[in-house]
Amino acid sequence: MNPELSRLSASLDTLPKLAFAVSGGVDSMTLAHAARFLAIDFAVVHAISPAVPSSATERVKRHADAGGWNLTIIDAGEFRDENYLKNPVNRCYFCKSNLYGRIREIIKDGMIASGTNLDDLGDYRPGLKAASEIGVVHPFVEARLRKQDVRSIARFLKLDDIAELPALPCLASRIETGIGINASDLIFVDKVERLVRSAIPDADVRCRITHDGVQLQSSVSVATDLVEEIAAQCEAEERIWLGVSSYKRGSAFKHDHKE
Template identity: 55%
Template sequence: MTEAAPHVGAPPAERLARVLDRFAGLAVAVSGGVDSLTLASFAHRHGVTLTVIHAVSPAVPAEATLRVRRLAAAQGWALTVTGTGEFDDPRYRDNPVDRCYFCKTNLYDRIAGLTAQPIASGANLDDLGDYRPGLIAAAERRVVHPFIEAGMTKSDVRTLARALGLDAVAELPAQPCLASRVETGIAIDAGDLAFVEMAERRLADLTGGGTLRCRITHQGVVVELDGEAMGQAGAVEALMAGLCAEAGRAYAGNRPYRRGAMFVGAKLVSTKVVGA
């Protein structure tokens, strides 16, 4: 059954508090991005008995793990860092269009083996308009989505993060896992993900911000830039040509950023989420 939105006219933080009041405890899956960090921070301050689970793998940037550890220490979270085992799953490594389903299947099954608390994700309303096969895995495992139940968008989450004093977290760009940079049908390889992580770190240092992606495609390495970073396309090309030459990779140039560009093949238009 779908929960009715709690007190629709109330401010987002009040709606979220009333959603969380249903739970004596929660296991929050924290990736290191703005959504899950904000959810864990708010739930902790609201008095929910919290277990924070952060999964490490070649698909998770090292800086995300460092961010989780630092915030957990600062706020006094009960933090568990674990592997998920998705790289042992050939269905994930084969990188089909629904790869995220197998990633989240491994993640939520691992969390369920660590705690009896209900599992919560940081998904927000904006995620329902995107292709998110991981939400199907979540629905099958009765994962709850407090932001969705509270009717909160990404903008609402960023506003809440600022209200919690998490200004640096609030400004984090959208940063899906590194495997999202690999085009459908190209096997997920830890070496490719390490190259992507290194290249994007160097690109961010060069451009100073904006949305950028280093993509592993069937044509070679492609860099996607938003409008702000496009102004430095020449410098980006020079950097990437050098990095690709050093790594023995083909560089296929730059193009404008396009969300979900690595998905090839049929995709679902929307995803039904239990509790949304």
């Protein structure tokens, strides 16, 4: 067995029945597949909202069908939470509070588990506070596994469309702190990013909505015709186009933002 998977197995074996919060990203998807491989008793919960990329929901449904997962799709309700919609720097706290609270309502027994890995603990992650308050467990963290270890497990399980998947946090992470979260901005962000990824699927791409306008960030160069198409979409929606810059992780979060 893959050594990283062996460590994960030891972690999962200490836990009762689990409900995995699966976003559609590499971590939570790999966790569910690994549990299936290890014959762990589990359920999968996926939340849909304007902040969840449509491609992520499509991926979860496809893998659930292929893997025989017990999948429940929910509305976590964050778009009814004014604290979340105001988009403070700790927006993720309110998002995860709604998500895990809703999962707890429908999963009466067992524990809720996330795909958080050891590398995530070094970031500013207010969602982890919400997870702690609701008693969410993190099997990858318990097994001392990092992102590269998660990808190693995915490759071992032959999850070819998952193993090298770029990080894909929720679409609300593209909206600069202090700009209210609304569905139209998130639909626009998803549309632009799907367009770019159709041309350069392995790139880290973010369509940022900032206080100054729209900026595309990419880890690789973007073809001129694609840039022109995005600029035209901005013009059609009366958005200010700021151009393309290098990808910078977490740049929409402004810790010094004042209401």
